Every structure is written in structure tokens, then in C-alpha cells.
Amino acid sequence: MENKDSSKISRGDLLKGLVKKGGLMMLGGLPWAAYVEENKEEEFVLRPPGAVDEKKFVESCIKCGICVEECPYDTLKLAKPGDDALTGTPFFTPRDIPCYMCTDIPCVEACPTDSLLKDLVSDDNDKYNIEKAEMGVAVIDRKNCLAYWGIRCDACYRACPLLDEAIVLNFERNKRTGKHAMMKPEVNADICTGCGMCEHACITEKASIFVLPREKALGKVNDDYIKGWDKEDESRLDSTNIYIDKNQVEKSTLDYLNDTGSLLNDE
Numbered sequence: 001m002e003n004k005d006s007s008k009i010s011r012g013d014l015l016k017g018l019v020k021k022g023g024l025m026m027l028g029g030l031p032w033a034a035y036v037e038e039n040k041e042e043e044f045v046l047r048p049p050g051a052v053d054e055k056k057f058v059e060s061c062i063k064c065g066i067c068v069e070e071c072p073y074d075t076l077k078l079a080k081p082g083d084d085a086l087t088g089t090p091f092f093t094p095r096d097i098p099c100y101m102c103t104d105i106p107c108v109e110a111c112p113t114d115s116l117l118k119d120l121v122s123d124d125n126d127k128y129n130i131e132k133a134e135m136g137v138a139v140i141d142r143k144n145c146l147a148y149w150g151i152r153c154d155a156c157y158r159a160c161p162l163l164d165e166a167i168v169l170n171f172e173r174n175k176r177t178g179k180h181a182m183m184k185p186e187v188n189a190d191i192c193t194g195c196g197m198c199e200h201a202c203i204t205e206k207a208s209i210f211v212l213p214r215e216k217a218l219g220k221v222n223d224d225y226i227k228g229w230d231k232e233d234e235s236r237l238d239s240t241n242i243y244i245d246k247n248q249v250e251k252s253t254l255d256y257l258n259d260t261g262s263l264l265n266d267e
């Protein structure tokens with residue numbers, strides 16, 4: 001994406017230079033550390049792609065607004081007093097304007113601080129890959145989604161830039177009518193970027209699919225549960241405190257977790 005005008009480049013470059021030299025460590029006479037101290041992270045706010053976790057984000061964002069200026073779709077806004085986000089920090093509201101997942105991610109490219117990190121939205125070869133963004137995850141309200149009523153609607157599915165990956169349609173027989181098919185959307189949280197194009201497209205009065213920050217939408221499993229069928233997850237065994245007795249070492253993790261024999265034999 002081309003920059004909208006060259007003055008922004010120089011402003012961004014200037015700020016990058018200043019930040020590197022610590023030139024913005026004071027804000028209106030208030031020491032930066034004290035200023036950050038007052039800032040609390042916001043729980044339900046959606047940040048731009050590449051944003052570090054919320055706590056670090058509110059500490060590192062200098063509220064310069066460069067990412068907002070560089071966004072070609074006016075997706076990003078700087079929070080005003082009364083908005084859900086901390087005043088001056090960038091956020092977006094997908095129902096109004098989603099993130100259109102620019103392949104060159106100008107918001108990240110322009111950020112002069114470590115608030116938006118290229119590494120978080122790049123492949124191993126250091127090339128931008130917006131599909132790695134984790135802005136949030138879409139959640140479906142099955143009570144109000146028309147497709148779950150049996151009414152034909154695939155607006156969110158069609159709007160998704162990762163169609164058939166981030167959202168799939170599951171076909172089911174409509175038990176109520178006995179003769180129609182239902183096409184129920186389902187989100188794959190491993191692929192969904194949280195761009196919000198689905199939320200923007202949803203045709204119900206209040207969106208029945210909406211994006212939440214991943215920490216809010218997803219649960220968390222204790223470290224000692226391991227997917228024995230997943231080699232990558234199984235490798236976590238090396239770094240956990242799970243006790244495996246000598247008789248079990250030859251077995252796969254899946255066998256181990258499914259074997260209740262040792263539990264039954266315990267005194």
C-alpha cells in the first residue's frame with residue numbers, strides 16, 4: 001500500500017528517530033514511567049494487527065497516531081475520552097469498519113515503537129503475512145444467527161477473506177422442517193485473524209458474529225494436558241512436570257493419557 005502523502009513518511013521517520021533516542025520519554029513534563037503507571041490495559045478493545053499484548057501495548061504506545069494515519073481504510077481510530085480504549089491509543093470497531101488485512105500492513109510498518117511488531121505478522125523469511133495477525137477471534141451467537149434458525153444466510157462466510165479456512169459452513173438436515181438443509185457457520189480459531197469483515201457483513205440488527213480479543217473469547221487448558229496425537233504439542237512434555245513412570249516411557253502420550261490402569265491400581 002502506497003503512503004497517502006510523503007509528509008507522513010517524514011513525520012514517521014522523525015518520530016522513529018526520536019523514539020530511538022528517547023526523545024519522547026517526557027510528555028508534558030510528566031515522566032513517562034509515571035504516565036504509564038496510570039494507564040490500565042483495556043480488556044475488550046481490538047488493537048491493530050501486530051499489537052503486542054495489551055499490558056505491553058498501553059505501556060509502549062506513545063499515542064502518536066501514525067498507524068491511524070497510515071491505515072488506508074480509516075479502520076483505526078485514536079480513542080477519545082469516553083471510548084472503551086485508553087484515550088489516545090489506536091483501536092478499531094469492526095461493525096463500523098473492519099480491518100481489510102492489507103498485505104503490506106502499513107500500520108505496522110509505520111509504528112515507531114514496539115507496540116506493533118513486524119515479527120508478529122511475518123513469516124520466518126521476514127516477509128509480511130497478514131494472515132498471521134491475531135487481532136481477535138470471531139464468535140457466533142448461535143441463538144440469533146439466522147443460519148442456526150434454518151434461514152439461508154451466508155453473509156459472514158462470503159465476507160471472510162479466509163473463506164473455507166477461518167469460517168466453514170456445516171451442512172445439516174433441518175429437523176424442524178424435515179426437508180431442508182441448514183448451513184451453519186463455524187469459526188476456526190486457529191485461522192481467524194479477528195479482522196471483523198464477518199461482523200461488518202452480518203445482516204442481523206446487532207451482529208450475531210462478532211470479534212472479541214482472543215484472551216476473552218478463548219479458554220485456556222492447564223499445561224499438563226497434552227494432545228498426544230499432535231507431535232508439536234507432545235513436544236511440550238519435555239518442559240512440563242508431568243510424571244511418567246518407567247513402565248509408561250515406551251508408550252505414546254495418547255496411550256498414556258488413555259490408560260486408566262495405573263490409576264485403578266493406585267493404593
Ligand code: SF4
Nearest residue numbers: 071099100101102107
Ligand atoms: S492492516 Fe488493517 S488496520 Fe492495518 S492499515 Fe490495513 S486495514 Fe488498516
Ligand code: SF4
Nearest residue numbers: 061062064065067111
Ligand atoms: S501503535 Fe505505534 S504508531 Fe500507533 S499510536 Fe501507538 S506508537 Fe503510534
Ligand code: SF4
Nearest residue numbers: 160192193195196198
Ligand atoms: S474475523 Fe471473521 S472475516 Fe475475519 S478471518 Fe475471522 S472469521 Fe474470517
